[in-house]
Amino acid sequence: MEAPSHSTVHLSDWQKSYFAITSGTCAPGQKADEYRAKILRIQYAWANSEISQVCAANLFKKYAEKYSAIIDSDNIETGLNNYAENILTLAKCQQNDSDKWQSALTTDNVFELKCVQERMQAGKNFQSSQMAPTDACVLADKGVSASGAPGLPKLGIFSSAGETELCAGSAKCTSQGPDLLEHPSSSKSLQSSVPPVTKTSETLPASSASLNEQVHIGFQATPLFGSKEATSGSSPRMSNNCRDGHHLSLSNQSAIPAWSASSGKRKAFYGLADEGSTVIPSLAPCQASISTETGSFSGNRNRNEESSVPGFRTAKEQLWVDQQKKSQNLPQRAPVSSYGGVKKSLGAGRSRGPFGKFVPPVPKQDGNENGGAQCKPHARGPTDPSPPVDERLKNIEPKMVELIMHEIMDHGPPVGWDDIAGVEFAKATIKEIVVWPMLRPDIFTGLRGPPKGILLFGPPGTGKTLIGKCIACQSGATFFSISASSLTSKWVGEGEKMVRALFAVARCQQPAVIFIDEIDSLLSQRGDGEHESSRRIKTEFLVQLDGATTSSEDRILVVGATNRPQEIDEAARRRLVKRLYIPLPEASARKQIVTRLMSKEHCSLNEEEIELIVKKSSGFSGADMTQLCREASLGPIRSLQSMDIATIMPDQVRPIAFLDFESAFRTVRPSVSSKDLELYETWNQTFGCGR
Numbered sequence: 001m002e003a004p005s006h007s008t009v010h011l012s013d014w015q016k017s018y019f020a021i022t023s024g025t026c027a028p029g030q031k032a033d034e035y036r037a038k039i040l041r042i043q044y045a046w047a048n049s050e051i052s053q054v055c056a057a058n059l060f061k062k063y064a065e066k067y068s069a070i071i072d073s074d075n076i077e078t079g080l081n082n083y084a085e086n087i088l089t090l091a092k093c094q095q096n097d098s099d100k101w102q103s104a105l106t107t108d109n110v111f112e113l114k115c116v117q118e119r120m121q122a123g124k125n126f127q128s129s130q131m132a133p134t135d136a137c138v139l140a141d142k143g144v145s146a147s148g149a150p151g152l153p154k155l156g157i158f159s160s161a162g163e164t165e166l167c168a169g170s171a172k173c174t175s176q177g178p179d180l181l182e183h184p185s186s187s188k189s190l191q192s193s194v195p196p197v198t199k200t201s202e203t204l205p206a207s208s209a210s211l212n213e214q215v216h217i218g219f220q221a222t223p224l225f226g227s228k229e230a231t232s233g234s235s236p237r238m239s240n241n242c243r244d245g246h247h248l249s250l251s252n253q254s255a256i257p258a259w260s261a262s263s264g265k266r267k268a269f270y271g272l273a274d275e276g277s278t279v280i281p282s283l284a285p286c287q288a289s290i291s292t293e294t295g296s297f298s299g300n301r302n303r304n305e306e307s308s309v310p311g312f313r314t315a316k317e318q319l320w321v322d323q324q325k326k327s328q329n330l331p332q333r334a335p336v337s338s339y340g341g342v343k344k345s346l347g348a349g350r351s352r353g354p355f356g357k358f359v360p361p362v363p364k365q366d367g368n369e370n371g372g373a374q375c376k377p378h379a380r381g382p383t384d385p386s387p388p389v390d391e392r393l394k395n396i397e398p399k400m401v402e403l404i405m406h407e408i409m410d411h412g413p414p415v416g417w418d419d420i421a422g423v424e425f426a427k428a429t430i431k432e433i434v435v436w437p438m439l440r441p442d443i444f445t446g447l448r449g450p451p452k453g454i455l456l457f458g459p460p461g462t463g464k465t466l467i468g469k470c471i472a473c474q475s476g477a478t479f480f481s482i483s484a485s486s487l488t489s490k491w492v493g494e495g496e497k498m499v500r501a502l503f504a505v506a507r508c509q510q511p512a513v514i515f516i517d518e519i520d521s522l523l524s525q526r527g528d529g530e531h532e533s534s535r536r537i538k539t540e541f542l543v544q545l546d547g548a549t550t551s552s553e554d555r556i557l558v559v560g561a562t563n564r565p566q567e568i569d570e571a572a573r574r575r576l577v578k579r580l581y582i583p584l585p586e587a588s589a590r591k592q593i594v595t596r597l598m599s600k601e602h603c604s605l606n607e608e609e610i611e612l613i614v615k616k617s618s619g620f621s622g623a624d625m626t627q628l629c630r631e632a633s634l635g636p637i638r639s640l641q642s643m644d645i646a647t648i649m650p651d652q653v654r655p656i657a658f659l660d661f662e663s664a665f666r667t668v669r670p671s672v673s674s675k676d677l678e679l680y681e682t683w684n685q686t687f688g689c690g691r
């Protein structure tokens with residue numbers, strides 16, 4: 001190869017490998033890898049301004065032609081069989097600014113190749129004869145070849161979903177064994193279980209770590225298709241057949257514009273890795289392709305809930321991904337037995353019913369849920385059409401979305417109605433006015449429509465937060481929980497934006513329940529001493545609440561909780577139409593709490609003793625009762641000698657007994673004063689909606 005005089009790229013390695021390639025001892029597959037490595041090295045050098053555009057163009061042309069010669073081959077051994085994805089890479093990505101070189105392969109004609117069609121057919125046959133589609137998807141999620149055996153193509157995995165072409169595009173490294181299945185997320189297993197990887201890295205001449213790394217990064221960042229083609233379906237074949245998979249794969253590959261302006265080229269080159277891709281630096285090209293494939297496979301996670309391959313994803317992306325799941329619009333409602341379960345399956349199992357107009361914030365093409373770098377919505381380059389971000393998030397700062405998704409969106413354990421002892425009236429009312437309407441918006445229309453805001457007031461520790469969670473859980477809604485005081489203090493100067501962001505994210509995640517603890521500190525009556533920023537937050541909150549109220553399509557419920565209902569100003573009070581008193585638990589509820597907590601422990605309490613505990617705990621809140629039980633449970637431990645602690649077996653610890661409760665009563669006292677209780681009763685009679 002002739003080295004351009006102005007290039008600073010080290011050519012000695014290249015020359016060496018060039019001789020190796022031309023010596024005739026190199027297998028075609030090795031050659032292809034070598035060419036590919038070279039192309040990527042040129043790309044790297046150009047991105048770093050080490051060589052000029054003209055030089056890069058020449059080098060690209062040279063290697064791409066050689067490379068294409070191999071991969072265009074009809075020979076199943078040396079041709080597309082192993083390098084199909086690379087064809088796609090070359091077909092679209094390696095155009096430089098001069099655009100002089102065009103590969104013979106295009107997104108249109110690559111599927112016309114006989115060998116591609118053969119592989120696709122083989123995949124279809126294999127898939128239909130060997131696997132149920134769901135199984136295939138599971139395997140695919142694990143990044144495993146559907147074949148499970150050498151020689152069998154993986155491209156049949158998606159064929160039932162019309163994704164054959166997608167897989168054809170990544171039909172290499174086919175013979176992954178059971179290792180990979182067992183350790184889908186392990187890079188080690190990827191390395192050890194994929195023969196072509198080892199082979200490829202071994203055959204790279206002068207395969208310095210840096211070259212491998214460059215090659216890998218290059219592949220991560222390499223755009224395979226221009227997004228135009230990917231989205232517009234310029235190829236009839238692809239638009240007909242690829243549907244989801246097509247989008248998923250292609251969007252993976254269109255993350256970076258082909259060689260945009262010089263100033264942006266380095267960014268474009270590294271962009272994807274910078275965005276938190278799960279790059280494993282030591283991976284050789286083939287491994288890099290595995291990452292790509294995994295990204296493709298993860299498209300199936302739209303149908304298969306959980307990813308087994310961890311990948312970094314920002315909260316905004318997570319939100320997008322969640323929205324995609326939602327947009328799948330599966331007919332089955334997610335089981336609501338588990339709050340956590342509901343969180344995971346947010347919307348995925350929910351029918352939108354009459355609220356079906358919800359538009360997912362991201363297009364389907366961005367379906368990679370693997371956190372794979374290629375598909376990141378904001379990893380696109382400046383010349384790509386920007387992804388249609390949900391209007392509702394347009395003016396929201398990403399860091400706010402991040403915060404809301406991580407800190408405010410609750411991912412706690414599930415809460416059922418039985419977990420909340422007592423408060424029967426409040427529970428019945430909430431079921432009737434909130435949960436059922438959220439579950440059946442088609443029936444609860446017009447005057448029966450659910451309120452947009454409710455207020456739970458009462459002494460601390462009576463289960464207001466539990467009720468909020470339970471509402472979300474039982475109605476299959478996303479639960480956002482925030483303390484109003486953190487809005488006013490934690491995000492000083494930003495509280496207002498935070499409120500806006502919170503409602504925007506909730507709108508994207510609806511049905512949603514926004515639980516605002518200590519809402520009195522947000523909606524306290526206006527006074528002269530009121531801080532300007534607090535006033536602004538409050539105004540914003542009321543505006544948002546009004547928005548949620550007036551928009552009949554929004555399924556957002558604001559649940560405010562307070563221990564000081566008398567401090568809420570009347571404008572806010574009016575908007576929180578249903579104001580429910582959550583009192584201290586009655587005797588039956590206290591008994592329920594003790595019985596429930598003790599049933600999980602080694603305990604010797606009899607019925608009589610429990611009744612005694614209930615009697616003695618009059619005036620205790622639910623939280624006090626929980627604390628009492630905790631304290632009592634330490635009794636058996638305290639009765640141990642300190643030296644026994646180190647050696648005693650768990651089953652040798654004596655059961656919790658009544659005497660432990662007796663001593664617990666000496667330290668745990670009711671947290672609510674009778675004077676406070678009077679205030680609640682009075683306010684309830686004035687403004688409450690109870691009987």
Ligand SMILES: Nc1ncnc2c1ncn2[C@@H]1O[C@H](COP(=O)(O)OP(=O)(O)OP(=O)(O)O)[C@@H](O)[C@H]1O
Nearest residue numbers: 419420421459460461462463464465466622623626
């Ligand atoms: N009715 C109840 N049934 C069962 N457990 C309860 C009940 N009320 C309170 N608890 C216990 O007390 C803990 C605190 O309850 P929760 O946070 O819901 O109270 P809260 O009314 O929101 O309190 P605060 O007003 O201080 O925020 C719960 O985690 C639960 O263990």
